[in-house]
Amino acid sequence: MATVTATRLRAAGLALWGLVLLRAFADGRLALLLRDVFHPLVNLAGMVLLMLAVGLLLPLGRQSATIGPARRRDWLTLAASTLIALLLVLLPPNPSFADLAQQRPVDDTADAELTFVLPPAQRSLTDWVRLLRNQADPRLFSGEPASISGFVLPREDGQPLLARLLVRCCLADATPVGLAVRWPSDRPLPKRDQWLQIEGVMAVQAAPQGEELVLVPRRIQPIQRPRRPLEP
């Protein structure tokens, strides 16, 4: 059997990592893990890793005599890389957004990022939160129609919110924003983490800090987690 050189093992390791990154880009999981702006970077890194792996196997020039047969350490590195790559490919991420949101402080920066105001029916949950931070009087929006989606985020001191996670970089820095919903009294409260599309009308209700805007649903529809669940 021909001796396996360390270079070939390293090429296999690079190819594995490259495939992991390309697979993550292709199967859509990046939308669940990273902000959009980083997706092309991951894709590019995957391609560069594959090209480096191919480059290692091509006769690009004279190779010095110091590169010899694979040693035990090279095999162990490849084995560990293979195990991690397999786990990453076979076990896609499936986080609990409610768990993440409950651990973290509510995002205070939404007001800084409002650039323009959409018509009420086109506003996302995050748009509504940003608008409210800019215009503190909730009465201004009472009676406006709304159609928003988000996940159910239980509160210790009240009824569940409909919420979204905002990210700057990756899931590790996600922070929640949420809107109060007047859940129908004739139905049980929705389960935590359930994604819902709610159509209704905005109203004002009493809250510990004064008054808050609340969405009064006309139609509540359970939905799958969106393809892009994180918002910038």
Add this chain to the structure above:
Amino acid sequence: MVAPAWLPTAWALFQGLLIEAMPFLLIGVLISGLASWLAPGGQWLRKLPTHPLLGPLAGAALGFALPACECGNVPVARRMLVAGAPLDGALGFLFAAPVLNPIVIASTWAAFPDQPWLLLARPLGAVVVAFSLCRLLALLPEEQLLQPDVLAERRLNQPLSAVTLLQRRGGLVGPEPASPAVASTRPPLLDVLHHSSGELLQLALLLVGGCALAAMVQTLLPRQLLLQLGGAPTGSILALMALSLVISVCSSVDAFLALSFAAQVTPGALLAFLLLGPVIDLKLVGLLGLLLRPKGLALASGGALLAVLLIGQWVNLWRL
């Protein structure tokens, strides 16, 4: 066997941290490999100042030439060390460059346009921390500070006047190690690729360990708890320092994350968060362990914690 309820969330956090960091690690290794091919032997690195003040400053200033976050800086700092660069210069780069680069300064400005003091205080603070760590780590002999493989390669590239024959384990007698004169010829591209790929694979595994630790601690330790500790001036600094250790996000985006809780914490705590993460966090521990021995790593971590705490306290006295 039923998996704990927190495991899927920790697994997702792990993937997020790892996949986000891998491209930056690759950039760092590519720059390091390219430098060793374009400037074999790294003579210019050995010409960096050795002055106790200018050395760390020169290393820190190199950050402007490498706009990468802390993960990408580790392989470059390793390259500087093994090329025989003055210790102060290499460590100054390692500890300050993650903040002193155009991307990080721009992101800090973008996140806090209404707080110009932070735009000045963050780079200045990073230089002060890097300088303090350089002076602190200079107390240890290189044999106790650097990992044996880094040290051995470094000795080969240092001038004979800088090391004794006993310190230099090879390069003078026998065919195996290359002397600086031999190393200054351009190596075959395949050799550079071979060594860079080995370094990348090794760093990637260390990164996996760091990301796993950071993801687990983040999932099990409610972030809200840390921020609730942050009302008092000193308490807020300590809480935000702990948070930066745990969160382990890149220095290029940590300012945007800090923005989300800036209103809840003291100015000193905010600056402490922005200074400590680029120097040390859970994700970085494994990577830094590739350069520094445990004693050096412990001294660097302790020194960084103390320096950042003092800077945070001073800022609170100034701003509150």
